[in-house]
Amino acid sequence: MTAPRTGDQRLAGRTALVTGGGSGLGAVLTHALADTGARVVAVGRDEAALERTAAARPGAVLARQCDVSDPDSVAQLAGSLADEHIDILVNNAGVPGPVAPLTEVEPQDWDDVFAVNVRGVYLMCRTFAPGMTARSDGDILNIASVSGKRPLAGRTPYCASKAAVLGLTTTLAAELGPQGVRVNSLSPGPVDSARMRRNFTMEAERTGVTYEEAERRFVSRALLERMVTEEEVAEAAVAMIGLTGLCAADLDLSAGMVAR
Template sequence: MDLPDRLIARTALITGAGNGLGRAFALALDARGVRTILAGRRREPLEETRALLSGSRVATVDVADPASVAALAKELADEDISILVNNAGVPGPVKPLLEIEPEEWDDVFAVNVRGMYLVCRAFLPPMVARGAGDVINLASVSGKRPLANRTPYTASKMAVIGLTNTLGAEVGPSGVRVNSLSPGPVRGPRMERNFRLEAELTGGTAEDAERAFTSRAALGRMLEESEVADALVAMLSMTGLHCADIDLSAGMVGR
């Protein structure tokens, strides 16, 4: 793929960049000439991601903690960040709503929604002042269709889509674009964990849980991290995309 002109030499802040989709996003942006700042709670996986890139910066943060996010903004005050990828998130419990404790619910929303709000509040003002910038928030197909035994996660991802639409309406007139990306099941440790817990809950096997989940997708398969990363790059290259949620679910929403 040719280097999109609007990506070369820009700087992106990626939360949750130590592994999974965060790492895939960093690799895809780095390959297209974007300088990346890798943020997350633990430095070790961030350093592992940085070792795979041509040049980046690492910073630790707990996105759910206002003081930690404020400290990150102060630490990165010298950076001209024009791409913000709000990827940090937690999967939450796998069990029926009536068995979920309030603390479990709050833990999911603290990271998946409150964390996104805090990071946007900290890093959007310079973009608004410049009149340009891109924000991509990671939502999920789970926020758009039922997913039994995952209520806190699905509710949090629906909230992300609402946050994206409203924030986009607020900052769009300044020239800052805000969109969300909703992947379906992505192959990797997180989905393996979810399938294992679902199997424990239903008395089946992890393989049964995976087959049941992927059967909902028209393509009948899971996504690869690289596919989701390519979608993020494409979104950043679409200059008219704003207040939009992009479904990348292998046809799960369509069914």
């Protein structure tokens, strides 16, 4: 009797593309996918960071510079990957945006957040989904956020952009699911990372509290009273991609933040 294939084994030999793959969560996602035996294309704006990510998994990771918010840049990326079959697309690239009340957010700051967090997801899906539908197989995983589901004062552009990603995910799943392409989203809570440390610093400055208090107020909203790690998010991403029956789903990985 043949042993069933695990989710990780299902990824072996496939080609994945990870946006924002040069550093932080994107680099961890890239390495986690490479460790399953997948070939991974790490995409981002920082060429040096991408090369460092690729060097950590020699032969398994290919670095490609691209601004996902720019249609011409995305088209050039697709051209450079014309000989690749992108089986898995992980839309991870994102910017945190300002930490300020809505009335103090400048229109350009708002547009900058949506350009990467929403327009970038749209452009990447629009570009690489056709190859998946042609093969009647593929996985798209959009990295959303619990911030797209519950209030987070002072973070309106970011929260609105992640709510848009959730809507994009379910609608695209309805369009592509019948053609064999699974589209899902993963919604982390606060991830213990440089980005969150930046946010805590800005929130402390805005509200006049200490950094420690700003962090405590945020983390206390989670039932486990901690942040999740980048490694936990990557583990969840690999597991979701490995589930062949998962489509139009969103997974909260927030240490219980949405539940409270």
